Amino acid sequence: MNNRVSTALHYLALCAIALVCVFPFWWTVVTALSTEGNIFAFPPTFWPKSPSLVNFEEAFRVIPFFAFFKNSVLIAAFTVFWKLVLCSMAAYPLARLRFKGRQLVFGLILATMVLPSEVNFLVNFITVTKLSLVDTYAGVILPNVVTAVAILLLKQAFEEVPQDLIDAARVDGASEWIIFTRIMLPLVAPWLATVGILTAVEAWNEYIWPSIVMSRPDEFPLSVGVLYLRGTFGSSTRVIAAGTVLTVLPTLAAFLFTQRYFMRGMDGAVK
Amino acid sequence: MNRSTVQAWLFLAPALVLLAVFSFWPVGYGSYLAFTDYSLVRPTSFVGLDNFRYIFNNDMFVTGLENSLVFLLMVPFVQIGALSLAVLVNNQLPGIRLFRAAFYVPVVTTVSVVGIMWGFMFHEQGTLNYVLTTLRLVNAPVGWLSDDTLALFCIMFVTMWRGLGWYMVMYLAALQAVPADMHEAAMLDGANRWQRFWKITVPMLKPTIAVCSVLSVLAALKAYQEVDVLTQGGPMNSTFTALYYAYDQGLKHLKLPRALAASMVVSVFCIGIAMLCLRWLQPGKK
Numbered sequence: 001m002n003n004r005v006s007t008a009l010h011y012l013a014l015c016a017i018a019l020v021c022v023f024p025f026w027w028t029v030v031t032a033l034s035t036e037g038n039i040f041a042f043p044p045t046f047w048p049k050s051p052s053l054v055n056f057e058e059a060f061r062v063i064p065f066f067a068f069f070k071n072s073v074l075i076a077a078f079t080v081f082w083k084l085v086l087c088s089m090a091a092y093p094l095a096r097l098r099f100k101g102r103q104l105v106f107g108l109i110l111a112t113m114v115l116p117s118e119v120n121f122l123v124n125f126i127t128v129t130k131l132s133l134v135d136t137y138a139g140v141i142l143p144n145v146v147t148a149v150a151i152l153l154l155k156q157a158f159e160e161v162p163q164d165l166i167d168a169a170r171v172d173g174a175s176e177w178i179i180f181t182r183i184m185l186p187l188v189a190p191w192l193a194t195v196g197i198l199t200a201v202e203a204w205n206e207y208i209w210p211s212i213v214m215s216r217p218d219e220f221p222l223s224v225g226v227l228y229l230r231g232t233f234g235s236s237t238r239v240i241a242a243g244t245v246l247t248v249l250p251t252l253a254a255f256l257f258t259q260r261y262f263m264r265g266m267d268g269a270v271k
Numbered sequence: 272m273n274r275s276t277v278q279a280w281l282f283l284a285p286a287l288v289l290l291a292v293f294s295f296w297p298v299g300y301g302s303y304l305a306f307t308d309y310s311l312v313r314p315t316s317f318v319g320l321d322n323f324r325y326i327f328n329n330d331m332f333v334t335g336l337e338n339s340l341v342f343l344l345m346v347p348f349v350q351i352g353a354l355s356l357a358v359l360v361n362n363q364l365p366g367i368r369l370f371r372a373a374f375y376v377p378v379v380t381t382v383s384v385v386g387i388m389w390g391f392m393f394h395e396q397g398t399l400n401y402v403l404t405t406l407r408l409v410n411a412p413v414g415w416l417s418d419d420t421l422a423l424f425c426i427m428f429v430t431m432w433r434g435l436g437w438y439m440v441m442y443l444a445a446l447q448a449v450p451a452d453m454h455e456a457a458m459l460d461g462a463n464r465w466q467r468f469w470k471i472t473v474p475m476l477k478p479t480i481a482v483c484s485v486l487s488v489l490a491a492l493k494a495y496q497e498v499d500v501l502t503q504g505g506p507m508n509s510t511f512t513a514l515y516y517a518y519d520q521g522l523k524h525l526k527l528p529r530a531l532a533a534s535m536v537v538s539v540f541c542i543g544i545a546m547l548c549l550r551w552l553q554p555g556k557k
Contacts, residue, residue, distance in 0.1 A: 007364070014359060018373040021432070024388035025376070027398060031391070040396030090286035093279035100276050105283060112294045118493045118514060119534035122521045123297035123304070143293035146286045176278045205381035208496060212522060223381040227500065230387060237391070244387050248380055255379045259372055262379070263440055 025248070032056065032241035039237050055242040059229070063243060067218045068225035071137075072204055072250075075221050078141050079203040080196045087150040088192065092180050094151070095158035096166065113148045121209055128213060139213040140221075144203065150195050157191035158184060197261045201251055222247045305531040322532035326516075331504075332533055335511035338423055339537070342491040342512065343544075345427045349487050350480065352431070353438030358468070360439070361446045371443075375436040382433070386500025389429045390416070393501075419509035422502050426510055430497050434490065438483050445479035446472065485548045489541050513537045 026046070031039060032055050033048035059065060093099060094106055124143050133139030161184060169179045185192070204223065211224045220228060226247045230240050255262065305322055309315045326332040360371050377385070392399050393415035400412040415425045449472060457467050473480075495514035502510045504519060511519075514537055521530030 010359065010364070014370045017356065017359075018370055021373050021377055021436070023398070024392055025380075027391060028388050040394055044398050044401050086286045086289065089282045093282045097275050097279045097282075099279035102279070105287070108287075108295075109290070112290060115294060115298050117294065117297075118495075119301070119517055119521075119531070119537075120294065120297040122517070122527060122530055122534065123301045124293055125522070126300075126527075127292060127296065142289060146289040146293075151286070176275075176282075180282070201379050205379070207381055207383050208499070208518075223383050226381075226387065227383045240387060241391075244384050248384050251379050251381070252376065255376065256372060259368070259375075262375065263371075263443070 028241045028244050031238055032245045034238070055238040056246065058239045059242040059246065062239060063225060063229050064218050065246065068220055068222045071219060072221040072223070074137060075140055075210065076200045076203040078137060079144055080199045082141065082145045083150055083199050084192055084196055086146055087195070088154050088185065091151045091154035092158055092184060095155045109148050109151055121212055125212055134213060135215055135219060140210045143209065144206065150199070153195055154188065154191060157188040161187050194261045197254065197258050201254060204251055301531045302535060304528050305535050307528055309528050322528045326529060326533050331508050331511050332513065332516045334508060335513045335516040336536065338511060339492050339513040341423065342427060342494050343488060345431050346484060346487045346491055349431050349434055349438060350484055353435050354442050356435060356439040357442035357446055361443055374439055377433050378436040382496045383500050385429060385433055386497065389501060393425055416502055417506050419506045422506060422510045426497050426501055429501065430494050438487065441479060441483055442476065445476050449475045481549065485545050488544055488548055492537060492541050492544065
């Protein structure tokens with residue numbers, strides 16, 4: 001009996017916290033789907049009244065939603081691709097080759113984790129301007145492509161590959177590049193997937209940097225465009241709510257289907 | 272240089288070039304620019320400590336720095352909250368994965384959406400005021416984001432809301448690494464749940480607690496994105512944080528040297544406080 005009470009209390013606590021975490025999303029969805037009644041009415045509505053998709057249609061009409069969506073997809077896809085290519089290339093020699101300066105390079109990469117990177121955008125904006133990368137995808141993507149966390153995760157993955165496989169390939173006369181692309185990369189595919197998914201969500205959610213690099217509204221990704229919607233059409237809360245739902249839906253779907261990668265990615269990063 | 276050294280450096284080169292340009296250059300060049308009067312329209316000259324003098328005599332920056340230190344108050348709440356959450360979800364109860372997902376959802380939500388949604392929640396006729404007035408905890412609706420003493424705490428709450436799930440996952444991983452037989456042995460010795468938590472779990476988790484606390488301290492000192500999406504520093508500049516000042520000066524007013532001086536001050540605080548934390552959490556090491 002005592003056990004049942006404690007389980008019930010346990011679930012009660014879980015539900016209460018889950019409510020705080022999820023309620024803002026629920027309220028936004030309800031507001032976006034409803035077409036009747038005062039939005040900020042007392043008491044508020046927790047269930048859509050005469051639901052329809054008309055607010056979504058309006059959101060599509062007032063903002064270039066498809067352009068925002070395309071920008072978000074391209075930025076996320078390019079960031080993932082180049083991060084996987086460059087970070088795995090950097091991780092491989094750190095994990096498996098003996099060379100001069102290995103400790104130094106490893107130290108430098110670790111150092112970027114403690115540098116005050118939050119404000120790098122101030123100088124990076126000058127750099128991107130000088131390189132004429134303002135208003136380009138490259139300008140948004142390049143500073144986010146190489147990260148210490150990704151290199152560390154992949155280094156760990158490469159370290160777990162049995163040495164015999166590499167030795168056998170060397171005996172057969174395979175070059176390092178062949179070993180890397182034909183043997184190592186396929187074997188660490190699960191870890192590439194982990195880094196890729198974490199990166200995709202991060203890139204999709206990036207807000208400050210794209211808003212600095214991209215100056216024209218039709219170049220914005222969704223994360224920036226959704227605020228542009230609030231600024232420009234501030235009166236229609238329902239339309240803003242609809243835009244908000246459209247912005248979070250892809251990340252939430254990606255997260256729910258790939259949850260285990262998030263839990264594992266973190267785990268690896270701490271070790 | 273032998274062949275494998277050349278090969279290794281070729282593999283590393285592209286990543287190192289990008290790190291040099293976008294991670295090291297900003298710190299080095301930025302530190303230099305903080306002591307200059309850099310602007311896009313005229314040649315740069317060295318001005319010594321002028322920018323630092325300016326910001327320390329500027330109310331917005333001083334308020335911002337104070338607010339950034341106030342932000343540190345949320346660190347114990349975040350860490351104790353996240354550890355409690357991790358303990359709550361560290362079991363095989365039916366549906367537990369769903370709860371883990373629910374607690375993590377705020378982490379994967381972009382900050383702009385978080386700002387919009389919590390703007391709705393904090394609205395004067397919003398849900399929060401409805402709940403509080405219905406429960407008779409307040410007499411009249413509260414202007415959460417328009418009150419110059421409350422707004423900062425609202426931003427801190429939202430920052431915490433966004434961060435809890437992340438730390439929860441860190442603690443969950445650490446909890447799952449605690450060997451089950453330690454708990455079984457303690458149970459045989461008659462230790463209850465509470466005793467096992469304090470005598471086994473907490474000591475085993477100490478390294479994770481230390482790392483998470485330091486990360487949390489740094490995150491608190493560097494908070495500014497939530498300010499941008501919720502209040503943009505208002506009302507009456509009461510919600511400026513030190514880095515929000517840097518962001519505001521650097522990008523909205525194009526006063527780059529000032530912004531960089533402000534961010535250097537934050538970095539010094541970060542390094543100092545992180546070192547204090549580490550020493551405090553690991554009294555054995557000197």
